[in-house]
Amino acid sequence: MSAQHISVLLAEVLAGLTPAPNTDSIDGTLGGAGHAEALLHATGPTGRLLGVDADPAAIARGRERLARFGDRVVLVQASFRQLATIAAAQGFAQVGSILLDLGISSFQLGDPERGFSFQAEGPLDMRMNPDSLLTAADIVNHWSQEALADVIYRYGEEPRSRRIARAIIAARPIQTTTALASVVSGAIGGRRGRERIHPATRVFQALRIRVNNELAALEAVLPQLVTLLAPGGRFGIITFHSLEDRIVKLFIQQETRDCLCPPDLPVCRCGHRATLRAITRKPIQPGEDEIDRNPRSRSAKLRIAERL
Ligand SMILES: C[S@@+](CC[C@H](N)C(=O)[O-])C[C@H]1O[C@@H](n2cnc3c(N)ncnc32)[C@H](O)[C@@H]1O
Numbered sequence: 001m002s003a004q005h006i007s008v009l010l011a012e013v014l015a016g017l018t019p020a021p022n023t024d025s026i027d028g029t030l031g032g033a034g035h036a037e038a039l040l041h042a043t044g045p046t047g048r049l050l051g052v053d054a055d056p057a058a059i060a061r062g063r064e065r066l067a068r069f070g071d072r073v074v075l076v077q078a079s080f081r082q083l084a085t086i087a088a089a090q091g092f093a094q095v096g097s098i099l100l101d102l103g104i105s106s107f108q109l110g111d112p113e114r115g116f117s118f119q120a121e122g123p124l125d126m127r128m129n130p131d132s133l134l135t136a137a138d139i140v141n142h143w144s145q146e147a148l149a150d151v152i153y154r155y156g157e158e159p160r161s162r163r164i165a166r167a168i169i170a171a172r173p174i175q176t177t178t179a180l181a182s183v184v185s186g187a188i189g190g191r192r193g194r195e196r197i198h199p200a201t202r203v204f205q206a207l208r209i210r211v212n213n214e215l216a217a218l219e220a221v222l223p224q225l226v227t228l229l230a231p232g233g234r235f236g237i238i239t240f241h242s243l244e245d246r247i248v249k250l251f252i253q254q255e256t257r258d259c260l261c262p263p264d265l266p267v268c269r270c271g272h273r274a275t276l277r278a279i280t281r282k283p284i285q286p287g288e289d290e291i292d293r294n295p296r297s298r299s300a301k302l303r304i305a306e307r308l
Contacts, residue, residue, distance in 0.1 A: 005106040006294040007034030008238055009302050012284045013099060016304040017234045019043045023096030026050045026087060026228065028080035028221065031105040033062040039097060040069050050092045051075045052083065054129040054212070055108065079129070081217045084224040094230035101238040102218065104128065104208070106296065116208060118181035118200045124174065126204075126211045136207040140180060145169050155215070155243065156206030160188045164203060177204075205241065218244060222251045226275045229307035234279060236304045245283065245301050252278050252305045279304040 007013075013035055019025055019042040027036040030051040040049050049072060051062050059077045066073045074090050080100065087093065108114050112122035115136060124137035139151065149165035152158050167187035174180050181200040188199050209215060225235045239245040254260060255276040259268040283301035291298050 005032030005034065006296070007032070007038070008101060008294065008297040008300045009284060009286055009290070010035065010038055012302055013236050013238075014038055014042060016279060016284065016302065017097040017099065017236050019047070019097045022046045023233075024048045024050070024092055025097040026052070026083070026092060026095055026099070028052050028083055028098065028100045029102060030058050030062045030075065031101060032058070032107060033065045035099055035101060036062065036073075037066060039099070040066065040072060043096070044072075046072070047096075048072050048074065048092070050087060050090055050095075052078055052080050052086060054079050056130070057107065058105065061107070077129075079217055081220045083221050084227060087228055093228065094233070095228055096230060096233045098225050098228060098233070098235040099237075100218075100221070100225075100235070102214070102244055103240045112177070115177050116204070118177045118198065118204055121176050121178045124177060124180060124207075126208045128212050132212075134211055136211050137175070139207060139210060140168060141173050151210045152203055152206045154206070155209040156202035157243070158202040158206065163187050209243070215243060215247065218247050222248070226255065226307060231307050234304055234306045236302055238300050238302045239283075240299050240301075245303075248303050249283075252276060252303060255305070275308055276305040277308055279306055
């Protein structure tokens with residue numbers, strides 16, 4: 001089991017968010033609390049931090065790691081989908097910095113019982129919040145071939161989704177991560193010469209995204225970030241695949257424009273006014289040094305925007 005989680009793009013997050021002393025911040029994906037700890041250092045001596053994570057294990061770990069900051073820290077186990085409501089209930093408004101570092105932590109990936117990885121045998125679970133209802137096993141063993149192929153195609157961007165779905169249906173019931181990985185390999189062949197990733201990678205990504213409704217949660221939280229920030233406050237979002245990055249990029253593009261009417265309309269009818277200024281034109285990505293130190297950071301992209 002992996003013993004630690006290395007925070008991705010840590011220096012770049014701090015340089016980009018510019019958290020000021022004595023300002024409040026929100027970390028919507030607490031994880032191993034590495035970014036949260038750095039934010040607390042930067043916003044001392046009185047700035048508070050609201051840390052949210054869907055996973056109770058992350059909250060318990062965060063409580064330990066951040067204990068020395070005392071009542072500057074408030075931790076809540078919940079989805080960031082409800083971030084505005086949670087923040088209001090905890091007395092956080094007009095904050096200076098917000099961070100979302102999406103996906104799963106090395107703690108989650110390294111625990112076979114959570115079922116996120118095909119490197120070790122475990123149940124097909126993949127829930128970030130163990131109290132939520134849908135598991136990967138439900139999808140793999142009970143959804144129709146068409147629905148299964150659709151999930152694999154949409155969230156895994158896997159062109160061979162139909163073939164994989166057919167093989168899964170034929171192999172039912174599939175109980176473990178390693179059994180699923182070998183069904184997928186059997187359906188589309190082992191790793192091909194030039195392919196960097198294991199054939200099951202995209203299928204596991206797809207199931208995890210669907211089990212946790214990840215894209216819907218991201219779409220729901222973005223407008224809340226704007227309302228939670230004070231003018232001049234900044235949010236940073238680290239994504240790990242193109243589906244997430246596209247959602248963040250389009251949102252920032254939209255919120256940096258004064259009018260969203262089609263270009264052929266002579267006058268603005270929508271009344272939309274820009275709420276953000278983009279701080280990153282292109283996403284910030286880890287350098288080779290960071291990727292060597294932490295291969296998991298390879299696909300990370302950080303985008304930052306400032307509240308007008
Ligand atoms: C990559 S880790 C964060 C690591 C953290 N930044 C650090 O420095 O240790 C992502 C965390 O976000 C949590 N998470 C993902 N989606 C979530 C959501 N919709 N609501 C709340 N937490 C979520 C996961 O449970 C996981 O612990």
